[in-house]
Amino acid sequence: MTERLHNTLIGAIQADGLLTRRYALWRRIKDVLFRWLVNVGGLLIIAAIGLIFVYLLYVVVPLFRGASAEPGAAYPLAGAEPPLALVLDEYGEIGFSVAADGRYRFFRTDSGAEIASGTLLDRVGVRLTAAATTEPAQGIVALGDSEGGVRLLRLAYDLNYPDGKRQITPRLEYPYGAEPIMVGEQPLLRLAARADEDAATMITADATGRLQLTRLERRENQFTGEVQLERIAGVLPEIPALIRELVLDPTQRSLFVLDATGTLHLFDVTDQAAPQPIDAVDVRTGAAEITALGLLSGGLSLVLGDAAGRLEQWFAVRDEHNRYTLRRVREFPALPTAISGIVPEHYRKGFVAFDRGGSFGIYHATAERQLEHQPLAHPMAAAALAPRADRLLAVHADRSAQLWAIDNRHPEVSWRALWGKVWYESRAEPEFIWQSSSASADFEPKYSLTPLAFGSLKAAFYSMLFAVPLAILGAMYTAYFMNPRLRHFVKPSIEIMAALPTVILGFLAGLWLAPFIERNLLGTFLLLLSLPLACLLGSLLWARLPEALTQRTRPGLEALLLLPLFLGTGWLCLRLGIPLEAALFDGNLPHWVTERLGLGFDQRNSLVVGIAVGVAVIPTIFSISEDAIYEVPRHLTVGSLALGATRWQTMLRVVLLTASPGIFSAVMIGLGRAVGETMIVLMATGNTPIMDMNLFQGLRALSANIAVEMPEAEVDSTHYRILFLAALVLFSVTFLFNTVAELVRQRLRQRYSNL
């Protein structure tokens, strides 16, 4: 019996031991698991936070990469003669070439395989002598022949998707008739042409040096659908020298003529019957002959290449008398030898230039940037860019062809284009401009971040001007002079303002404060000036009050005593403002500011932003500097007072000095908040990107710009990445401010603990 009991007990104890051991093991496992969870989780979360910076950088970096050009297929180009004109289709898959003997070919650019071919000339003895191509949307190729005729062809591409694969069938169309348009009897040596759905304009030069303009206008009969062509002819003023190049802009209004003396002529051919000369300039640098010329997309700028390998951009600039003059705008990094060709991109302000020595470069005009430079085995004789600028077909002197794959996604960006002054097309001088989009496709995007950064700083400056004195003085009083019981109430009250959503502050600033200030501008200024005076007045009055009364009041309630005084002052200032404005400023100070001072006045101006953002940062600065002042060790102040310093002297010489690093960090953090503030600047300004410190005008801040444009930016476009760059700038700046502030604060804390 006892034995059985004994055995049971032993068994139980053994089992219990086993259980305990198991349990201990389980506890250990749990501990390790938990440790793992926390370690991995914690590190992951911290990494996720770091990811923000990394990801922003990851999106931004491609902006600053150059272009790359990779050689692809190489093959001999068919035909007996070198091409007179070379055109690629939208995808860069199909090439079109036409030679002086009239043979044209469509071929695959990746193999040289012929797709279609034929001849344009039906009689022996006639040869093609000049060619001009237009922008890809029109797809027109104009060809002048040795008998004074011009042929206008359109390259048409039919898209098909048999079994889901893209198939392009090219064909020729003759929108202005298959018969050549006769403009004279002499061989046409130079030709410029543009055409659209309604009209075609051709400028021709023959051996006599006469420049002739021919325009065809299509008239469609509304009822029969029959097309009639109306012909207008004009003669351009005589140019004494041999004509080298002719270029007409896509709007068919401006004609650029380069002659053998190196003079560039600009004509206005809007009135085709009577073309007007605008300007003529010698564009050579030194004696170097101009050897190549290209019109950038948009038709406003010319790129000229000379015998020394120099590349320059020229465009017409309008002066104050509304006169246009041709100006040298910028120079690009040169190629080693004489430039033999310039091929502009079709949608961007970029171009490819190649030289006689055998190298080519990829450039962008606005960014003033050489994105790529490659030496070649053979010099190029001719080249064509695909409309998307991702393929380049080069033809060499020996008629061998080489296809290049070009990766050039963000040529518009360079350090100078982002932060420096840039001379944009049709502007009188280099400027800082932010204008990221426009209705027209060939517009020059203006990505200068300077006006936006300036806007952010301007908003921050005015808001700090408003917030810093209020917050720091307030912190001094609250921490040091205020009645402790009142302090318990006042501090959280001001701090709660930090939690006020900025969208509400922005709404009040834009829809309540801005009209209010516009109505009471003088009153507002009176108020800002008279409030400090009211404090002094309060102090003086208090000193004059009988001591029996002042002694009985607890100290540290001045802030409360001032409230009614301030309300009275405010009421008085606003009451007086309007009649005073009527008496002194013709009744309307904003109007007066515009008329008499010549300053612009917006209702939503920097004054409003300064106050609103100021209100948003007051609690931050107040709270941190109040803590810094409050934590100044008591024995320092008590010592100072015991030595006979007044309370104010102690404040200035002991407390402020000791707490100054804390106050500095408070201002830094406030500044960081002001620079990055979004909703207030978005709602309380007109968001115009101007560079002007004028208090009465608006601004466009980096942050607000992101908020406005980000939803519309196409993913991975240059615009999108630049907005990411703006975010990265904001991130870095505020992070820097905050880190400095935090380091200063930590040192201060250490100093206090040492004291």
Add this chain to the structure above:
Amino acid sequence: MHGPRQNWMQSGAPWIWLTAGAVSVSLLIVFGLLGLIIWNGLGHFWPAPVAAFASDRGATQVLGQITGEETVPRHILTDAGEPVPEGMMLVRRYLVKSGNRELQGADFAWYVEPAMGPISFPADAVVLEREDWGNFYGYLVAIKEQGVTLAADAALWPELTARLARRHELRDRVRSIERDAIGAINYALEQLRLDRRTLELAGNAGAAELEAITVRERALEQRYATQAAELATLRQELARDALVIRTAAGAEVELPLTKIVRAYRPNAMGLFAKLGHYAGKVHEFILDDPREANTEGGIFPAIFGTVLLVIVMSIFVTPLGIIAAVYLREYARQNLLTRLVRIAVNNLAGVPSIVYGVFGLGFFVYFLGGSIDQLFYAERLPIPTFGTPGMLWSSLTLALLTVPVVIVATEEGLTRVPRAIREGSLALGATQAETLLRTVLPMATPAMITGLILAVARAAGEVAPLMMVGVVKLAPALPLDGNPPFLHLDRKFMHLGFHIYDVGFQSPNVEAARPLVYATALLLVLVIVTLNLAAIALRQRLRKAYSAADT
């Protein structure tokens, strides 16, 4: 001897008063702002009396609610071509909401005092709130049923009230059919379309499966036809009544009753009637959908969106923040690196919120969302599911934005747990995990809750990042509804803060929208201030509790 004046300067008293002035100004700003929002926000719902007066020296009759007045210098008026009597430097003018937009073009106008006749408040002036075109002001003349005028007698007003009640009831039924029944059918049809597409994509579309889908589509279409027929009858019922209203100018206008949301006669209302009206308007504001491009009606979807956003965000941010804080405080070796990480985390709280929005858009929406769509929602492409801004990405972005707040608060709570408690627990043989889970974390719970409350308060008021990652001015459907899987985190949503921005700044009729914006702002401020006060109170109590535990 110093004179009293010199004494006063030397004591530094003026400067002390100057610092006091700074505090007073700050206080005035705080309470002034709150007062401004409260006054304008609460005033929105009060039935303002309808004033009738002649303007332009009797040339026009005006009927409307006076919503503002100001004194302006004469030249502002003379510049605008308004005649002002000689010798008058300052002129009073009134902003009057006289509605009737389809007749007058604008529903707000300024009237200059010198040109105004005496103001009266006719008891029979009626305000009609409509589904579109804004308010209508006038006098009730008759009620028509099927185009036939009912006998006009003294009981016109009660009759209108009764018919309006019938209209509301019918309208509710229409809405419930439109939104719930037909909404569910459309949703089911869309799901079937996607099922079909999935089968097609998989390439092994069995005829039987496709047939089954077609059969179900037929059934749904039939159900749709029944519902549509019922809708048509209800709409016909609704179109029965109309009322005839005489405007201030004397023109008689016939308005279909179905378009009228509310009719009241503010000048004839007693205090209790006005209070009742007030309560009704508040009820509508909080629980109804917006009307008229968000400038009228309620803001329920915005409230709902904000609340759901904050809840989803809390679900993300709480564990993340706590784990990071526990790691930093309890597990990580305390060295320079941890110090730097701590500084970095602290500083992230100061990084502009728009930066988080940009990150959220690029990383969450386009990168993560795009990948999710490719992997799991290929049948819906090219229409994106998660590869477009939505609730999930918004709450994740906000979680990232507020995680520093939670980390800092939790760390502070962990630091405040006395060492003795930790050591006691370890001495009794508890593992580190047990010590943390059973003693330290429970003691730090209030600190975590404080952190969470602060995070929620910050998230609720944040707008800039949301504009990029998911908020819209008008969401077609709530992110939570009766169609499985019930919670649709891929949907876009409405938000109180964005509502303020959008209605205040993007709507064509700012004057009409302003009161609603004030009311929305008031609601948002109330929520946020309450949350913050709760956090402050909790923190105070916490500090007291620990200072007791320390001693």
